[in-house]
Amino acid sequence: MLSATDNELMTHVGAGTPMGNLMREYWIPFLLSWEIEADGSPERVRLLGEDLVAFRDSSGKPGLIAENCPHRGASLYFGRNENGGLACIYHGWKFDVSGRCVEMPSEPPTSNFHEKVAGLSYPLVEKGGVIWAYMGRESVPPPLPGLEWLDVPEDQVIASKRVQYSNWVQAMEGDLDQSHLSFTHRWLKPNPNSIRTGVDVIREKDSHPHFEVLDTDYGVLVGCSREAGDGQKYWRLSQHMMPFHTITPPYGDNPTRNWRAWVPIDDHNVFVIGLTFHPNRAFTDKERTRLESSANVWTISPENRAPVTSAPFGRWRPALTVENDFHQDRELQKTGIYSGIAEFWAQDAAPQLTMGTIYNRTREHLGTSDGGIIAVRRRLLGAAKKFASDGVTPPEISHPEVYQIRADALFLQPDESWVARTADRRKVNVAVNPDSPQ
Ligand code: FES
Ligand SMILES: [Fe+2]
Incomplete structure (x- = not known):
């Protein structure tokens, strides 16, 4: 038997909860490597209550970014995955695997606004045919567990x-x-x-x-x-x-x-x-x-x-x-x-x-x-x-x-x-x- 407080503490994993904060410090396996292909269809991913999109860029690098576009929130799942990033189908803003905005075609070419916009992204590691995400607070993630x-x-x-x-x-x-x-x-x-x-x-x-x-x-x-x-x-x-x-x-x-x-x-x-x-x-x-x-x-x-x-x-x-x-x-x-x-x-x-x-x-x-x-x-x-x-x-x-x-x-x-x-x-x-x- 657990108290109601402990039961909630153990089971709830959203951002800001004690178990959610703890779990984000560990590497999280979530995708098999074959599930995303270079310039292929992205995958919707939901981890610890967060809606995300995984994709593999033109060079084969996997990325995991927030599903909602930082511009006005359209789903990047529908994005065009080409030429090194995922472009939102609403106004063409394009994000690379690190969440950086690399193109902003709806703004004048002279604008540097794109440099000020970055979407949420999580570091990934691919090993053993599995893609792992680190959702924690450290800027340098820990090593993978030695399974x-x-x-x-x-x-x-x-x-x-x-x-x-x-x-x-x-x-x-x-x-x-x-x-x-x-x-x-x-x-x-x-x-x-x-x-x-x-x-x-x-x-x-x-x-x-x-x-x-x-x-x-x-x-x-x-x-x-x-x-x-x-x-x-x-x-x-x-x-x-x-x-x-x-x-x-x-x-x-x-x-x-x-x-x-x-x-x-x-x-x-x-x-x-x-x-x-x-x-x-x-x-x-x-x-x-x-x-x-x-x-x-x-x-x-x-x-x-x-x-x-x-x-x-x-x-x-x-x-x-x-x-x-x-x-x-x-x-x-x-x-x-x-x-x-x-x-x-x-x-x-x-x-x-x-x-x-x-x-x-x-x-x-x-x-x-x-x-x-x-x-x-x-x-x-x-x-x-x-x-x-x-x-x-x-x-x-x-x-x-x-x-x-x-x-x-x-x-x-x-x-x-x-x-x-x-x-x-x-x-x-x-x-x-x-x-x-x-
Ligand atoms: S909502 Fe994504 S570019 Fe506008
Ligand atoms: Fe069983």
């Missing part, structure tokens, strides 16, 4: 996005909540195509996992153990990295790995940008086709995508919604899948959206299975309050190396320490982890 996949060749990475019509915190909380896997995603019969059949059996037999959390220099490490038979414990370790990054544990040997970020569009909407990557080999065409077309937390299957629109993130919207009950099938619920919902992310979205777009956490009753999300809330609230009071950015922002971590999954004897046994396995480190990028 493992940023150094992995692009043919080893498959990325996607998904819009969810809820506040960012309740969406991210679902990703750190290992308890729900025994229910929300459960198959009632073994799924013969799953590589995690053994794990599914463990989850079914032990539906009340034991949780332990560790506050770390990057965020929160959530350890979750279940009885695995023969006296062993099966541990799954999820990572939360400030402010909105999550990694969940892999399955199998020499596994693919994952990452996602839960980026607020505004207080009532979030998109998750995520990827699957293999640390040391390219995906085969067959694997790529399968991974690109199957639903997961951050990927909507092709048949369940809403028609593409030019709204912000308009190519990543789901056709399954509260209005159509996420196509829940009551027969399937009796015979096949616990939730009765076939699409993976929709199994999460159904409970998360029906909580209300910003869940009223003064009404909840947290149990032992909620240890992970309690710790993450404490971390977020603590950081936002501290930043509001002393104005000092959290240390992880200037220490990208603390983000060089992995999630983990392993069997342990009851007397073994999960923290000690996984200390090296949780590092992105070639010396101890041979499947790290080389």
Whole structure:
């Protein structure tokens, strides 16, 4: 349970709010590189409640500027993207990727008025096939977080996005909540195509996992153990990295790995940008086709995508919604899948959206299975309050190396320490982890 004040503080991200101010100090991933082309159509973008337009100029440089033209406010989304800038279709004022007004054809050629007009723009970095924005107050942005996949060749990475019509915190909380896997995603019969059949059996037999959390220099490490038979414990370790990054544990040997970020569009909407990557080999065409077309937390299957629109993130919207009950099938619920919902992310979205777009956490009753999300809330609230009071950015922002971590999954004897046994396995480190990028 949270107080109404803390709930508002944690969930509201507009300009000037404590969480909004804090979040703007971190790099924000928001666009896949292929979504904008040199001199191509701009993209509407909405981040932390701000309406923006992204475009790629003639030289290939990406830009992110305020959607409304500094002249009289027309949308620059309609602009002409050519010859090194985006020109407003109302009076032709043209802006480069840094927001500078480079042409003002509606004023006399002798005028230097254009030198006095600059639109809002945010610095961008493009790495790993993703474009990142810095919306913070520093004139020199911090380094990007040192996430493992940023150094992995692009043919080893498959990325996607998904819009969810809820506040960012309740969406991210679902990703750190290992308890729900025994229910929300459960198959009632073994799924013969799953590589995690053994794990599914463990989850079914032990539906009340034991949780332990560790506050770390990057965020929160959530350890979750279940009885695995023969006296062993099966541990799954999820990572939360400030402010909105999550990694969940892999399955199998020499596994693919994952990452996602839960980026607020505004207080009532979030998109998750995520990827699957293999640390040391390219995906085969067959694997790529399968991974690109199957639903997961951050990927909507092709048949369940809403028609593409030019709204912000308009190519990543789901056709399954509260209005159509996420196509829940009551027969399937009796015979096949616990939730009765076939699409993976929709199994999460159904409970998360029906909580209300910003869940009223003064009404909840947290149990032992909620240890992970309690710790993450404490971390977020603590950081936002501290930043509001002393104005000092959290240390992880200037220490990208603390983000060089992995999630983990392993069997342990009851007397073994999960923290000690996984200390090296949780590092992105070639010396101890041979499947790290080389
Ligand atoms: S409103 Fe954009 S040039 Fe006038
Ligand atoms: Fe889930």
